[in-house]
Amino acid sequence: MARGRRQVNRGTGITVRRAGFALGLLGVWTVALGLYEPTADFAVFAWSLAGLVLLFSLLEMRQGGGDSPTEFSFFGTAGPLLWVVGVWIVFRSFVSVAPQLILLPVGLIGWLVISFPLQALLVPFVAVLGMEVGLWAFDFQELAGLAGNLLAYGAAGLGISAFMSSKAYRQRMRKALIRAKRDTASRQYARDLGLFDELPDILNVLPDYDLIEDPEAGSQPAVETITAAFDLQLELIRQTLALSTVALLWPDPEGQEYRLRSIATTRKDIAPGPFRIGAGITGALMGAEELVSLAPATPSLGVPYYLKQLEVGGVLAVRLPDDAEEWLGFDDKKIAPVLCGDRPGQEPWTEQEKTIMILCGRKLALDVNMGRQFQAMARERSAIQRVCLAMRELNGALALEQVLAATIKAVRTLVGADFISISLVQGNSHCVALAEGEGSELLLGREFAREEGLVGQVLKINRPLPAKAQCHGPTQVFGHDHLLTGYHSLLVLPLQKEKGEATGALTVAVKKADVFTKPRQEILELIAAQVAVKVDLGQAHEEINRLATIDGLTGLINHRTFQHGFDVMLVREERRAGALSLLLCDIDHFKKINDSYGHPFGDKVLKEVAGILRRAARSVDLAGRYGGEEFVLVLEGSGEQGGHQMAERIRQEIEKMVLPHESGPVRITLSLGLAVYPDHGTDKERLIRRADKALYRAKKEGRNRVVVWQEE
Structure with a gap:
């Protein structure tokens, strides 16, 4: 099915x-005919095209924009052709008001020369020539303009070509290719060696998407060290045993093939x-044998x-010891690295020669194991950095909202x-203060009885x-009327300060x-x-802020x-040319109330009046205590x-209010x-x-009234 889909996609x-190629050719004709010139009368058709x-x-x-040099085809030039036509459309449409736009086609020519083989640029360059000559032929540009444009395009192409052919450029490109190839090989070799299969216990489950350091990106030094150690040891074996070749064959992580x-x-x-896997001498080491020696060698058990x-007379091969195979990650322990030598x-191979090969195999296994440990230390350092970063951001938060985020x-x-989600205790209930994930919008801000759910x-x-932090179906995490579904791992942790x-x-x-x-x-x-x-x-910080703003x-x-x-509010109303009303209110004879009924009763009066004002104000309004009464x-x-x-409504409501007193x-x-x-x-x-x-004036005219300011 996958192959069928690929064929359909390719078709x-x-x-x-x-279709794009045909459209590009049509675009060449429209540009050459002057449809994109300021004086053209075919605006709808031209801009639709x-x-x-x-x-x-x-x-x-x-799709990748053009074929590679090895897959070049006539229609493969559709990408460069379309880009050329698009740039010329923009250039000719606005050239009268912005002549400097000629830099667009000049830059495009230079980029095409860098990015595509010359055989893929034949059609686009012919299109450029056709558009420029057509514009001259239909009197949309002078002969001098045609010559100047073609000269600029040619200079851009030749200049870039000269730069690319320079020794310095070739050296930089060669170094870049070697570096990219080396990095890719280093990553692949590191995976083959199992340098990333194991991590320190407490850090082995940290997600990979947020690494401060990419562990595979740092694999090159470890791989280079191991490779240098391998090369040195193999050369020592070859010279010591007078061998033609000593090779280390390493299986890929999937156990599908051996790599040299x-x-x-x-x-x-x-x-x-x-x-x-199993080719030649390696097949003999997939059974119980840990060492195979042949003298003379047979074609079926030759070296691969x-x-x-x-000229292969004798072959000696050993499988790296079983006690070092855990990092290979195979269920079948017989698929292991093979150290192979021939002469x-x-x-016949002597016992001393066999012993030397076995010892060398053990030494190679120890080198890889040590490399794994060093790489695990690098992963641990990276993971600890992430833990510290997370904790530092948490410690830097002050307000409750910042703490939750x-x-x-x-x-x-982590x-x-x-x-x-984070739930906070509020009296006899717990409230979902913040949640992220599927269905979180239904939970955010909801309160549940304190004894409900997990x-x-x-x-x-x-x-x-x-x-065991496991989930086996819909679970009442928050309350009886809400089930968390679709999860197999679940953990609810108390937010507890010490033993409180x-x-x-x-x-x-x-x-x-x-x-x-557990980690x-x-x-x-x-x-x-x-x-x-x-x-x-954070709650204490919010309370302090509240006390700083609230009476x-x-x-x-x-x-x-x-x-x-x-x-x-004034700035907002000024910006939208709106209006607002400012009401200053004063409780009539408040000093007499304090003197007659006492200050505690006076405080009660202030609270009752404040309550009426609070209920009267909308969410966009501002209600405050200005001072005193x-x-x-x-x-x-x-x-x-x-x-x-x-x-008037506030005044009447307060007038009707009756406060009990002894x-x-x-x-x-x-x-x-x-x-x-x-x-x-x-x-x-x-305004104030x-x-x-x-x-x-309201107080002077008898109190208990509303007075609008007016010029005296």
């Missing part, structure tokens, strides 16, 4: 490429490989690394989780749940099974303990916060009529002064001053 790509050229150009880029990883030889007919099996003579990020840095149990016993009561819970779920090993759980418990402290500090007695914003908020209310988007109606019911009234932006002023100080004058 579709060929069709698109041919330009849109198609852009579309097919993007399709060509997605190191060789010391005097022969020239070396086959580079890879070689089939020669192009011709001539022209047919004399930093927690999510820290957990994702675990490839599909679902994460979270409730974790809060109760202060221990992680469930046992849990203040919340951290839930982490992964769709894969057996993710939360991983230990890391998450460490994170959870740190989060508990930071959540407590402690009435719960309304204080005078300083009102001043800042009023500034913001004075209050302020700013109504966004409200003119004089709306402000007066609101003020000496009898008490009634109070409120006087209000109104000033409107922009009718009565456009700056904050003037005029609202205050209106309030003064």
Whole structure:
């Protein structure tokens, strides 16, 4: 099926490429005919065609844009042809207003010369010549302009070609190719050696997507060291035993083939490989034997690394010892690296020679094992860096919202989780303060009874749940009416400061099974303990901020916060040419209330008035305590009529209010002064001053009334 899909995709790509080629030729004619000149009258057709050229150009880029030199075909030039036509369309459309746009075609020519073989550029360059000559032939450019343009294009192409043919450029390119090939070979060899199959216990499950250092990118020094050690040891063996060749054959990680990883030889007919598993002498080492010696050698058990099996008299091969095979990652322990040597003579191999080969095989295995340990240390360093980075960001958060966001990020840095949530205790319930993952939008902000779900149990016993961190179907993590489904690994951790009561819970779920090993759980418990402290500090920080902006007695914003908020509202209304109303309110005869009924009762009056103002204000309005018995209310988007109606409603509600006192019911009234932006002023100080004058008039005229400021 996959092969069929590839054939269909290839067929579709060929069709698109041919259509793009035809479209490119049509574009050449339209440019040459002057359809994109400022004086042209075919705008609809021309720009429709330009849109198609852009579309097919993007399709060509997605498909790779042109064939490689070994796959060159006539229609393979569709990509460069479309790009040339597109650039010329832009150039000719705006050349009259921006002559400097000639840099676009000049730059394109240079880029094409760098990026494509000359045989692929024949059609695009003929198209360029055709468009330029056509524009001259139809009187859209002078002969001097034609010559100048062609000269500029030719200079760009020749200049780039000269640069590419220079010795310095060739050397840089050769070095870049060698470096890329070496890096690729280094990564492949590192995987073959198993340098990345094992990690330190506590760090072996960290996700790879967020590594500070790519472990494979750092494999080159380890591979080079191991390769140098192998080459040296193999040359020592060859000279000591007077062999023609000593080779180390290493199986790939899938156990499908042997690769020639190191060789010391005097022969020239070396086959580079890879070689089939079981080919030649390697097949004899797939059974119980750990060493095979042949003298004379037979064709069926020859060495696989020669192009011709001539002059091979004896073969000696050993399998690297079993106690070092764990890093190979094969179920069949018989598929192992093979150290193989041969010589022209047919004399039998001595016990001393066999012993030397066995010892060398053990030494090679120890070298790889040591390389693995060094690479594991590098991975450990990288992982510790990630842990420190996550903890540093968490420790740097102050506000509760920042703490929660930093927690999510820290957990994702350490675990490839599909679902994460943080629940915080609120009295007799726990609330989902933050959640990320499938279905998180349905949970965010929801409250559940404190004893509900796994979270409730974790809060109760202060221990992680469930046992073994496994999930076997829909689970009541938060409450009875919500089930977490589709996850096989689940861990709910208490947010607990030292030995105190849990203040919340951290839930982490992964769709894969057996993710939360003991080391991983230990890391998450460490994170959870740190989060508990930071959540407590974040809540305290928020409370401090709240106290700094809120009047402690009435719960309304204080005078300083009102001043800042009023500034913001004025700027917003000025930007959208709106209006707002400013109400200054004063409780009538408040000093007499304090003197007659006492200050505690006066505080109660202040709270009741503040409550009425708070209920009257919308979410976009501003209600605050201005000072003493004075209050302020700013109504966004409200003119004089709306402000007066609101003020009158507040006044009447307070007038109807009856406050009980041991000496009898008490009634109070409120006087209000109104000033409107922009009718009565456009700056904050003037509006406050005029609202205050209106309030003064209200009190002077008998109190318990609303007065709008007016010019005296």
